[in-house]
Structure formats: C-alpha cells, structure tokens
Amino acid sequence: MQDYLWLIPLLPAFGAVINMLVGRFLPKKLVSWLACGTIFGSFVLSAITFFGLMNLPTAQRVIDKSFYDWISFSGIKISFAFLIDPLSIIMMLVVSGVGFLIHVYSIGYMADDKRYARYFGFLNLFAFAMLILVMGNNLLLMFVGWEGVGLCSYLLIGFWFEKKENAIAGMKAFIVNRIGDFGFALGVLMLFWYGGTLDFAGLAKNSHVFAPMATAIGLLLFVGATGKSAQIPLYVWLPDAMAGPTPVSALIHAATMVTAGVYMIARMNFLFVLTPTAMMVVAIVGVTTAVFAGTIGLVQNDIKKVLAYSTISQLGYMFLGVGVGAFASGIFHLMTHAFFKALLFLGSGSVIHGTGGEQDIRKMGGLKKYMPITFWTFLIATLAIAGIPGLSGFFSKDEILWKAFSSHNGHWILWVAGVFGAGLTALYMFRLVFVTFYGENRDEKHNGHNSHDGHNGIHESPKVMTIPLIVLAILSVIGGWIGIPYVLGGGNHIEHFMEPAFASHQEMTMPAESHQSEAGLEIMLMVVSVIVVLFSIFIAYYLYMKRKDLPVKIAQRFPLAYNLLLNKYYVDEIYQALIVNNLLRLNRLLAYKIDLGIIDWIVNAFGKGTVGVAFGSGWTDKTFVDGAVNATGQAVLVSGEAVNQTQTGNLKTYLAWAAGGVFVLVILFLLIIIS
C-alpha cells in the first residue's frame, strides 16, 4: 500500500517536465493526454490509498512513509517523508480529483492557445507542488510545496503576459504572497528553534516544549496563511489574479492553493489549541474577511471578480471554522467549496468562452437559452454556495456557524457576522445568476446584423468542457452528504473520519453539554440562517428580475457607499499610498541619495584617490626609476663615445697598450709585495 505513494506527486511532476521541455514539439493531443493522464493517475492512487486507509482500524489510520533523509546533521533530521492521514488524504483527493476535472476542462478552454504545452506543464507542476504541500510530513517539505504553488500561481496568472496588466497581476500576487511567506518562514524557524524538530508527529508529541511561544508562532504562521489564502490584510492579490486563464482561477485561486492556509492551520492544530489568542485572531480575521469581501462582491461587474471576492469570503468562513477549533468543519467546507467554487469558475469560463471573451456581466444576460448545461450547473453551484438545505454548502457552512456559536472559543457575535455573510453570499451570487443568465442579451456585439443561424454567435461549450461541469455539479450536490450533522439524522462521517488527525483538541470542540440539550438550539440556528439566505435570494430576485431600475436608483441614492464598494473600499489605493509609495520613496531615497550619493561617492572617492596615488607613483617611476635606467644608458653611450677613439685599428698601438697595462700591473704587484 505504501510502495506507490511516491508516484502520487511525481506523476504530475513527470508530466510537467515533459510538457515544459519538449511539449511544444509534441502534438496537442499527446500533451493533453499526458497532462490529464498523470493527474488522473495521481487521483486513482489517492483513491486507492483512501480505501486502504478506510480498511484500517481508526486508531491506525496514519501512514508515515520516509523515503530518504533530506537534511541530517548534529541531531537534526529532516526527512523527505509523506504523512498520510485522514486530513491529508482528503486534501489529496480534492487536489487530484478537482485538479483532474479542471485539466480536462482546460483542453477545451485553451484549445487555441499558442502556448498550449507550456500551460499544461505549469498546471502539472502546480499539481505536483500542491501534492507535496499536503503530503509532506514536516513543515519544511510543506514549505517547499507552499513556495512551489506560489511560483506556479505567479506563472499562470501572468500566463498571457502580452498584456501588461496580466504580468503586473502576476507580480502583485507573487510580492504580496512573499510578505505572507516571510511570516510563515519566521514561524517555521521559531517552531524549529523552540521545538527542535519540524515533523508534525514529533511536534504534536512534545507540544509543551514550545507552548510558551505558541501565540507568536501561531500568529506568524497565520500571517503566511493570510497571504496564501487571501485574508485581510493580504487578500488584494486574489481579485487581480483573475487575469490568468479561467481554469487557473478555478484550480489555483478557488479550489486548491488558496486553501493551503486553512490546511496548514488544521495540520498545526496541536499548536493552535495552545493559544486561544491566536485562535481568536484567526476567527475574527476570517469572519471579517467573509463579510468584507461579500460586500465588495455585491457591486462588481466582472463575472470573475465577483467569484474572486466570493472565494475570499468563503475562505474567511473556513478560517472562522478553524479559528473556533472546528478544524474538521473547516476542512469539510474546504472540500465542498472546492467543488462548487471550481464549478462556478469553470461555468464562468464557459460563459466567457461562449460569448467570445466577454467578462462584463452588464453586457451579458439571457444566456440561459443559449448555454443550458452551463446555466444549470452554474445554478446548482450557486444554490450550493448560498447554503440551500440539502446541498453541500449548506452542511459545511452551517457546521461552521454552529461551531462558531457553540464551541468554547466561539461567540454569538461571530455567528451573527457569519449569518450576515451568508446572506450577502446568497445576494451577490443570485445577482450574478440573474444578471448573467436571465433577461435579454445586452451586448450589441451579438445583437443585430451579424447574428447568424439565430443564436447570436453565443454557443454552448464543447463536451470536453461541459462534462467536468456536470461531474462537479453532482459533487456539489452530494458532497455535503458525508457530513450531515446528528441533529438532521446524519452521522457526520467526515468529522469522525478526521478525528485522529485532530486528536489534540477533542475536549475543545465537544460542547460541554450533551448533544441532546443543544439539538433544539442547533436546529433553530440553522432555520435562522436558511431564512436569511432565502430572504437574500428574494431580494436579489426582486432587484434584478422584477424592478431592474431599482439597483441603479439605490446606487444613485447612496453614491458614497456605492462608490466605496465599487472601488473595493479603496484598499488598493490605500496600500498604494501608504505602503507602496512610501516604499518606493524609501527606495528612491536609498537608491539616489544613499546609494548614489554617499556609497557611490565613497567608492568613487576611493577610485579617484587610487588614480591620484597611481599618478604619483607613475610620475615617480618615470622620473626616478626610468631616469636612473636612462642615465645608465646615457653614461654608457657617452663613455663609449669617449673610449672608442682608442680603437685605431693599429695593431701596434693595441700591443703597446697591452704592454703598458702589463707594465702597470707588474709595478702595482711589486708595490703590493713590497708593502
């Protein structure tokens, strides 16, 4: 059962390498098969692993498989190892399953793209990194995956880099994530410093070692989560990330990567249960984000932007869940959200595909009759996300709301905010549905003279795109049935399945009172939230179907509020003014004043000084050394000139000189002897 575990992440890695290196020389069909086949292989293996886990008794459902020691020195050992437990197997199934569907969908969506192979290579690479993230048995391996998905996110957001905005959006996502990752890395380092190991199992066993620092570590890790999972204050990259191809938005920015923060906190539950402060911060940030992003979503006109804010809002719910200690509920919502949000994004991609690249919902309308499959699946996903009883979103969201209300870390204020957010969710999602699919088509492009064969050029997407939609729609409906709470007669299987992974806080999530006395309250709260949702749907119906003049009037009536929402609370502008511009100013100061002015001046001064010294040295060289040498030469020349007069060519003269010399020598010799 454990022999093939390494294949799960490496299959997509193989596909990525092939597609990125030689994909452009291969036929498109082969590229698609390779990309989808590898991820499908991962999914099949994950499913086999899942059933293998299910066959084990509950207590033994942890596989810790080490492949080799990655870093090993002076008592520190970090292995390249996988931890397969109920938590990571759910993540693996979601990543590989939803990922496979989106890969298939991409075949249709990206069919005409000139960088087809590169796209699939990146998508495979992302799947590889995400699987490493969820399978790693220690924080360092998780960090590798964490950075890997960040890289793929950047690559895919900026995939159509010909347009400058897309490239900038990619960079923005990367830089904002960098801030979060910095916090995450600091948290990991602190945990290593105080805990002495990075293995999840080892840390969970000795959690008392780092208990004093738990709050700081938890908050630092949460900073990482806010970056990756787009929470306040680092959510600003996600709306811009919609610049990438739509399947990318579905896979990375809705279903998988952005949930990495939730997974991380759930995985580190043994740390967070030690620190109620950090938990409270997580919950408050989560619920604030949920409401905040929901209000922005109300007025956006770009179909993908609405879904982006919806994603931020739903991620807020997940953080509310893990923040009140309902880790299983958070992961449950993560899973259902992966289904319906991926479906919504793919549906929006289908709409964009069918209308010839239109993203502005003001130019859509009436698409219901042209794109039936897209419409129905989109509607199912909308019902699921709004929390209509019986569909997946209802169970997971209400589980979170109930835990937010009832658990020890919870508070009724959190519940109220959550329910308000749920109402907002229903409102903006149904606005989207009504404006996009109902009424008359409002795009001049499709109306009038250029319409052919009576359907205005708007067409349903090909089968390769609609089948994943249908599969995801089925999952959106039934995905919640594994977590039906007791009060509704279910068994809450998923929570029981995940219990071993969250063993550290059993005492926290279990309400002090027994289930029976609380059941009435739970039902009541559910009913309240459902009523709120239905009321929101009715408002959406009234505003966008019955009285289409009203929204405009309301907007004109409260221009201040409308503009505030339309411009996303000016957060981007505030960041730009407060942080980016100041940083740029600081950088300019550093660059022009400090660097160019002072440091370069010092360097240049050294240079000039050296030139001066060299000049002096050269002058000395020329004057004295060369002078001495030349003088020697001159002296030799002059003396030679003087002496060569003696060379008469007359033999006898020479002899006479020689004899005279001998004579002189003899005289000297005699004098020396005598003295």
Place this chain on the structure above:
Amino acid sequence: MTLLQAYPLQHYLIIGAILFALGLYIVLTRKNAVAILMGIELILNSTNINFVAFARYTANNISGQVFAIFVIILAAAEAAVAFAIILNIYRNLKSVDVDKADDLKH
C-alpha cells in the same frame, strides 16, 4: 762546485728578462709582420728559459720542462697560423706592413 752553485737562478731569469724585453721591443717597433712574429718567438723563448730554470732550481719535478715543450709546440702552431694570416694580409694589401692593416679602427 756544481753547475747549480756556479750559476744561481737569477742569471737565467735575467737572461729571460733581457730576451723578453728584446722581443717586446721588436714587436712594438717593427712594421713588418714577419719581424713582429720573430719578436713573439723571442718572448715565447724567454718564457721557456724561465720555466726550465724555475723547474730546475725550485721544483723537484719536470713539469716546467714539459710546459716548455708544450710552449714550443704551440709556438710552431701559432707561427703556422700567423703566417697564413700574414699571407692573406699580403694578398689583400700587397704589403706586410701591419700599420696598413687598420680596417678595425673605429
């Protein structure tokens, strides 16, 4: 009264010195190359007398005599070479006057 006692070493040396001075005088004063060569022969012979005398009076071996024989042989060889040079000078200059052979002057 042996020969050695009757004629001490100095007599031989004086003879050698006189011969040497004569040879040098000839070398320095004659113009004729052959005469100069004769002067050189005198100088060589004077040194031979010195060698033999010193050998006989001071050393107790015959290295002086051997050296003298070497000098005689060398003088013969030198004379042969010198005559060849002189012959060439004559062919070039139509004379054996060494003052005419001044091509080596500066």
